[in-house]
Amino acid sequence: xxxxxxxxxxxxxxxxxxxxxxxxxxxxxxxxxxxxxxxxxxxxxxxxxxxxxxxxxxxxxxxxxxxxxxxxxxxxxxxxxxxxxxxxxxxxxxxxxxxxxxxxxxxxxxxxxxxxxxxxxxxxxxxxxxxxxxxxxxxxxxxxxxxxxxxxxxxxxxxxxxxxxxxxxxxxxxxxxxxxxxxxxxxxxxxxxxxxxxxxxxxxxxxxxxxxxxxxxxxxxxxxxxxxxxxxxxxxxxxxxxxxxxxxxxxxxxxxxxxxxxxxxxxxxxxxxxxxxxxxxxxxxxxxxxxxxxxxxxxxxxxxxxxxxxxxxxxxxxxxxxxxxxxxxxxxxxxxxxxxxxxxxxxxxxxxxxxxxxxxxxxxxxxxxxxxxxxxxxxxxxxxxxxxxxxxxxxxxxxxxxxxxxxxxxxxxxxxxxxxxxxxxxxxxxxxxxxxxxxxxxxxxxxxxxxxxxxxxxxx
Ligand code: S3P
Numbered sequence: 001x002x003x004x005x006x007x008x009x010x011x012x013x014x015x016x017x018x019x020x021x022x023x024x025x026x027x028x029x030x031x032x033x034x035x036x037x038x039x040x041x042x043x044x045x046x047x048x049x050x051x052x053x054x055x056x057x058x059x060x061x062x063x064x065x066x067x068x069x070x071x072x073x074x075x076x077x078x079x080x081x082x083x084x085x086x087x088x089x090x091x092x093x094x095x096x097x098x099x100x101x102x103x104x105x106x107x108x109x110x111x112x113x114x115x116x117x118x119x120x121x122x123x124x125x126x127x128x129x130x131x132x133x134x135x136x137x138x139x140x141x142x143x144x145x146x147x148x149x150x151x152x153x154x155x156x157x158x159x160x161x162x163x164x165x166x167x168x169x170x171x172x173x174x175x176x177x178x179x180x181x182x183x184x185x186x187x188x189x190x191x192x193x194x195x196x197x198x199x200x201x202x203x204x205x206x207x208x209x210x211x212x213x214x215x216x217x218x219x220x221x222x223x224x225x226x227x228x229x230x231x232x233x234x235x236x237x238x239x240x241x242x243x244x245x246x247x248x249x250x251x252x253x254x255x256x257x258x259x260x261x262x263x264x265x266x267x268x269x270x271x272x273x274x275x276x277x278x279x280x281x282x283x284x285x286x287x288x289x290x291x292x293x294x295x296x297x298x299x300x301x302x303x304x305x306x307x308x309x310x311x312x313x314x315x316x317x318x319x320x321x322x323x324x325x326x327x328x329x330x331x332x333x334x335x336x337x338x339x340x341x342x343x344x345x346x347x348x349x350x351x352x353x354x355x356x357x358x359x360x361x362x363x364x365x366x367x368x369x370x371x372x373x374x375x376x377x378x379x380x381x382x383x384x385x386x387x388x389x390x391x392x393x394x395x396x397x398x399x400x401x402x403x404x405x406x407x408x409x410x411x412x413x414x415x416x417x418x419x420x421x422x423x424x425x426x427x428x429x430x431x432x433x434x435x436x437x438x439x440x441x442x443x444x445x446x447x448x449x450x451x452x453x454x455x456x457x458x459x460x
Contacts, residue, residue: 029441029442029443030438030439030440030441030442031423031427031438031439031442031453032436032437032438032439033411033427033430033431033436033437033438033439034411034430034435034436034437035430035431035432035433035434036280036431036460037280037281037282037283038280038281038282038283039276039277039280039283039284039285039431039456039459039460040282040283040284040285040459041285041286041458041459042285042286042287042288043273043285043286043287043288043455043458043459044265044287044288044289045265045266045269045270045273045287045290045449045455046070046072046073046074046096046265046266046269046448046449046450046451047070047071047072047096047263047264047265047266048072048223048263048264048265048266048267048268048291048321049072049074049076049077049122049266049268049269049448050122050195050221050223050296051223051227051261051263051264051291051319051321052068052071052072052074052077052080052263053076053077053080053120053122053123053126054126054199054223054224054227055068055071055098055100055227055261055263056068056071056077056080056081056084056091056098056100057080057084057126057127057130057203058227058228058231058256058259059100059102059258059259060084060087060089060091060100060102060103060108061102061103061104061105061107061108061130061206061256062102062104062105062231062232062255062256062257062258062259063102063103063104063105063107063255063256063257063258064102064257064258065099065100065101065102065258066099066100066102066258066259066260066261067097067098067099067100067258067259067260067261068097068098068099068100068261068262068263069096069097069260069261069262069263070096070262070263070264070265071093071096071097071098071263072096072263072266072448073093073095073096073450074446074447074448074449074450075118075119075120075446075447075450076118076119076120076122076123076447076448077120078093078118079116079117079118079119079120079123079142080117080120080122080123080127081093081098082116083115083116083117083123083127084100084108086111086112086113086115087108087109087110087111087115088103088107088108088109089101089102089103089107089108100258102256102258104255104256105206105207105253105254105255105256108130108134108136109136110134110136110137110138111138113139114139114140114141114175115127115138115139115140115141116141116142117140117141117142117146117174118142118143118146119142119143119145119146119376119418119447120142120146120447121146121149121196121375121376122196123142124140124142124146124149124151124174124176125151125153125154125196125197125199125200126196126199126200126203126224127140128140128151128154128158128165128176128178128200129154129158129199129200129201129202129203129204130203130204130206130207131178132158132161132163132164132165132178132181132183132204132207133163133183133203133204133206133207133208134178134180134207135180136180137177137178137179137180138177138178139168139175139176139177139178140174140175140176140178141174141175141176142174145376145377145417145418145419146174147173147174147175148173149173149174149374149375150172150173150374151167151172151173151174151176152167152172153190153191153192153194153197154196154197154200154201155167155172155176157186157188157190157197157200157201157204157214158200158201158204160186160188161181161183161184161185161186161201161204161205161208161212162181162182162183162184162208163178163181163183163204164178164179164180164181165177165178165181182209183204183205183207183208183209184208184209184210185205185208185209185210185211185212185213185251186201186208186212186213187212187213187214187215188201188212188213188214188215189214189215190214190215190216190217191217192216192217192371193216193217193218193219193220193343193344193371194216194220194344194371195220195221195222195223195224195295195344197214198214198216198220198224198248199224201214202214202224202225202228202235202248202250203224205249205250205251205252206233206250206252206253206256207252208252209252210251211249211250211251212249212250212251213247213248213249213250214247214248214249215240215245215246215247216245216246216344217245218244218245218340218341218343218344219244219245219246219295219341219344219345220295220344221293221295221296221344221345222237222246222248222293222295223293223321224248225237225248226293226320226321227261227319227320228250228256229320230259230261230319230320231256231257231258231259232253232255232256232257233250233253233256234250234251234252234253235248235249235250235251236248236249236250237249244341259319261319262318262319263319264289264290264291264318264319264321264323265287265288265289265290265291265323266290266291266448266449267290267291267292267293267296267297267299267300268296268348268349268421268448269424269448269449269452270287270290270326271299271349271352272352272424272425272427272428272449272452273285273287273328273455273459274287274299274300274303274308274310274326274328275303275352275355275356275425275428276428276431276456276459277328277329277330278303278308278309278310278328278329278330278331278333278356279330279333279355279356279359279428279431279432280330280431280432281330282330283328283329283330284327284328284329284330285327285328285459286325286326286327286328287325287326287327287328288325289318289323289325290323290324290325290326291318291321291322291323292312292315292322292323292324292326293321293322294322294345295344295345296345296346297345298342298343298344298345298346298349299345299346299349299352299353300312300326301342302336302338302342302346302349302353303328303356305336306333306334306335306336306356306357306360306364307331307332307333307334307360308328308331308333309328309329309330309331310326310327310328311326311327311328312324312325312326312327313325313326313327332361333356333357333359333360333361333405334360334361334362334405335357335360335361335362335363335364335365335403335405336364337364337365337366337367338353338364338365338366338367339365339366339367339368339400340367340368343368343369343371344371347369347371347372347375348375348421350366350369350372350379350383351379351382351383351421351422351424351425351426352421352424352425352428353366354366354383354384354387354394354401354403354425355387355425355426355428355429357403357405358387358390358392358394358403358405358407358409358429359405359406359409359432360405360406361405361406362404362405362406363402363403363404363405364402364403364405365400365401365402365403366400366401366402366403367397367399367400368399368400369399369400370398370399370400372400375419375421376417376418376419376420376421376447377416377417377418377419377422379419379421379422380396380397380400380401381396382415382416382417382419382422383401383422383425384396384401385415386414386415386422386426386429387403387429389412389413389414390409390410390411390412390426390429390433390437391407391408391409391410392404392405392407392409393407408433408434409429409432409433409434410433410434410435411430411433411434411435411436411437411438412433412437412438413437413438413440414426414429414430414437414438414439414440415440416439416440416441416442416444417441418441418444419444420444420445420446420447420448420449421448423439423441423442423444423445424445424449424452426439427439427442427445427452427453427456
């Protein structure tokens with residue numbers, strides 16, 4: 001069953017008391033949900049968003065064919081495909097299978113118009129790293145949310161490398177304008193632990209003279225390093241003497257070479273089913289083929305630290321990435337403190353962690369997560385405002401939040417601000433809240449998880 005614009009979804013089970021979409025105005029939709037018990041069964045989730053983006057980007061600048069299976073057909077990754085098609089790369093996408101006819105490191109062509117990166121920070125920032133090394137001009141812009149997110153964090157290191165990149169409105173945001181520059185390697189000490197910044201600089205490093213390296217305050221996701229290595233890049237990462245910091249470095253190479261890649265399931269999407277399995281009474285869910293790369297799997301540690309029953313099966317490696325099946329059962333959760341180096345490994349999961357914390361006994365403190373303010377929405381604000389309106393006692397802070405758990409949540413209207421992770425996190429809150437919850441603009445889940453509500457239906 002498809003989550004279409006005008007459908008009224010009647011769920012099979014009586015336990016799921018909602019009848020789905022109740023409103024449909026100008027493409028904006030409301031999903032109405034009530035509480036339930038007994039989520040049981042097996043699910044898979046779509047391919048990893050970060051890895052799907054990188055397959056298209058690296059495949060486009062590699063020589064030969066790259067074949068991708070389990071590609072995420074979410075709006076963000078489709079924006080990446082469209083951008084590289086505009087740069088002259090032939091890309092065939094049929095569902096979750098994608099074939100990219102790469103033209104090599106120097107095979108991109110000047111786009112005829114502005115490159116539209118939609119809602120996607122990853123597309124925008126990584127693409128800029130590649131475009132900085134091209135012999136043609138380009139303009140890049142996205143939707144209103146994307147165009148208000150900070151781009152100085154990439155403009156600065158790229159400029160240090162000799163790139164010509166500017167914010168057209170001089171506000172440090174997209175639209176961005178890039179003209180040809182002569183790039184040289186730098187050692188960049190990034191003030192933020194951001195895989196998008198790190199990847200942008202490393203990708204520019206493919207076109208720079210000499211070595212380019214990036215040190216982060218704490219390690220962010222390392223899919224770029226793992227995947228570029230598979231494509232044949234001269235890239236390495238090593239721990240800094242202080243222990244917690246990691247430096248990644250790259251040297252230009254002659255060519256990258258097309259690969260076959262099976263994208264693991266996205267742990268950020270699996271997180272909603274893991275949380276549902278922990279929170280909804282009498283549940284047991286097996287979530288299959290999920291990427292558990294240690295730079296992404298902080299959420300699993302947090303679930304366990306909160307008292308969650310989680311078991312990993314069939315641990316294996318797929319396309320250089322660790323993968324496992326995850327079994328989760330209803331558990332009594334308690335509050336914990338989450339701070340420091342683990343934050344970048346679960347940054348996208350904080351909205352759903354906050355929902356779990358609201359249902360847990362005791363206090364949960366989240367610190368060192370100021371990056372939440374510059375995601376698809378200001379997630380400190382969107383999470384705490386929505387939790388408050390559900391009756392939770394929560395205080396926003398400069399770099400996180402304090403959540404007093406254990407009070408019953410009550411159904412209300414959830415303002416997603418078109419942020420996919422807010423829509424999905426509060427859909428799970430709805431399953432354990434008293435009364436009815438309405439997720440406004442719920443269609444934004446399509447950014448990273450088309451079929452989110454259908455996958456839930458399969459568990460009823
Ligand atoms: C991503 C990195 C993270 C993450 C985003 C995807 C990536 O952003 O929040 O959803 O694919 O590199 P930052 O690099 O800004 O932390």
